[in-house]
Amino acid sequence: MGLISNKRKTPWTVIVGLLTAIIFYLSISWGCAPQQTVKKGMSLERKKAIEDSLRKAQQFEIIKYWSSGYEYYKNKSYGDAQKYFWKVIRMDTAMAYADTFHYKDIFARLANCYVRQNKPDSAQIVYKMGLKYFPNDIYLHESLxxxxxxxGQLEASAKQYEKAVQLNPKKTVDWKILAEIYVKLRETDKAINAYEKYTALKPNDRKALEILSILYKESGEEEKAIAKKEEILKNNPNDVDLMLQLGKTYGDLGNYQKARDLYLRILKLEPENKIALSLLAFSYMNLEAYTEAIQTYKKLMKLEPRNAEMLCNIASAYRMKKNYRIAKNYVRKAISIDPKYGLVYITMAQIxxxxxxxxxxxxxxxxxFDDKLVYEKAYNEYKKALKDPAYITLAQQRMDAIRAMLPTKQDRFFNQGKKEPTSPCYKWIF
Structure with a gap:
């Protein structure tokens, strides 16, 4: 009996144990889990509230430091201002509030504090730092x-201005500075490009146009150089100096007609302009307009009656007209003025x-033999010119060139006693 009784009790014990375990499990699942969820939700809200409070506190501090620094800055207390600006930078390392609280120019102001305190190296560091945060800030590029x-760090400077004009292609002052830097660096092509950009925006800047014209000439673009000067002249139609420059340029290129026209324009404005008269006469000579050249030289002689060079020029013009007698007379006048002047003897020899x-x-x-005697006269005139150091080379060259035309001993033997040419062709000499 006892054994049977024990066997019957065993199943009930197992059942009771299982029920107890199930109830315990359910109590955990339905009772404890919801309590934990509530606790987590409260923690997130609290955390967010704390973060908001800290952020507002940080913003308050940033505003306070920026305002204080700005006030000191306005009052030119640059040493105090920089301390507060640095506090702002340290608190807002990402410049997250620069737009919100309007201090994107903090690096420019901080750098200026150092500039005002004569600390350029510190200012340079600040400009570079600012560009890391604001790489498209034109002012920072310009200032750096x-x-x-x-x-004197021109190459590094050029890079900053290159970035500045890239950001604002219409800012004339940056193009001009960049062009000037390129000129100093002798980067002619880049300088030309920069000056072209600048003058397109500032077409009335005469100095820049003149520099551009010079750069064109240096680079072998003579036509562009002339065109630029013509452009300047168009805006300054009565500029005598410019007309002289342009006239000389045309003359150097062999375009004596345009040179002549410019000199005539000058003489309408200034009838007694000696330089214009001289260059006009020279242009006429090269145009083979010898009569006009003589007339122009004579106008100049009225202004400078004792100008031996002009007398020689008149003589040369008459020589080209084959009027040798008159040419010789003008040389004699020149000799009477300056007998030591080598050009007078060169001119006579050429006649x-x-x-x-x-x-x-x-x-x-x-x-x-008559011809040889005349060549001998020329040779002797060249010998006289050797006394003037300025004409030694030319005189010697001409003497060497005509030496073969001089009378030989044989010529003199067959023409004994004859010292002057008797041919009618040379009657002008006497």
Missing amino acids: GYMLRSK YEASAADCINQKGGKVD
């Missing part, structure tokens, strides 16, 4: 570029040479 330029060549041509190229 200016500072580098003042230190003799031209006459001899002309007379020989009239005979079909046949050279006789």
Whole structure:
């Protein structure tokens, strides 16, 4: 009996145990879990509230420091201002509130504090720091570029101004500064490009246009150089100096007609402009307008009656007209004014040479003793010119050139006693 009784009790014990376990599990699942969820929800809200409070406190501090720094800055207390600006930068390391609280220019102001205290190196550091935060800030690029330029670091400075004009292509002052830097760096092509950009925006800046014209000339673009000067002249139609420059340029290129026209314009404004008169006469000579050249030189002689060079020029013009007698008379006047002037003897020699060549041509190229005597006269005039150091080289060259035309011993033997040419072709000499 006892054994049977024990066997019956065993199943009930197991059942009771199982029920107890189930109830315990359910109590945990339905009772404890919801309590934990509530606690987590409260923790997140509290955490957010704390973060908001800290953020507002930080913002308050940033505003306070910025306001204090700005007030000191306005009152030119730069040492105090910089301390507060640095506090703002340290508190807002990402410049997260720069837009919100309007202190995107903090680096510019901080750098200026150092500039005002004569601490350019510190200012330079601040400009560079600011560009890390605000790489498209034109003012920071300009300021850093200016500072580098003042230190002679032209290549580094150019990079800053290059960025500045890239950000604002219409800012004329930056193009001009950049162009000037390129000129100093001797980067002609870049300088030309920068000046072209600048003058397109500032077409009336004469100095810039003149520099651009010079750069064109240096780079071999002569036509562009002239066109730029013509552009300047168009805006300054009565500029005598510019017309002289442009006239000389045309003359150097062999365009004497345009040179002549410019000199005539000058003389309408200034009838007694000696430089214009001289260059006009020279242009006429090259245009083979010898009569006009003589008339112009004579106008100049009225202003400078004792100008031996002008007398020689008149003589040369008459020589080209084959009027050798008058040419010789003008040389004599020049000699009476300045007998030590080598040009007077060079001019006289050229008259003799031209006459001899002309007379020989009239005979079909046949050279006789008379012709050789005239060449000898030219040779002797060149010898006189050797006394003037300024004309030694030219005189010696011409003496060497005509030496073969001088009378030989044989010529003199067959023409004994004859010392002057008797041909009618040379009657102008006497």
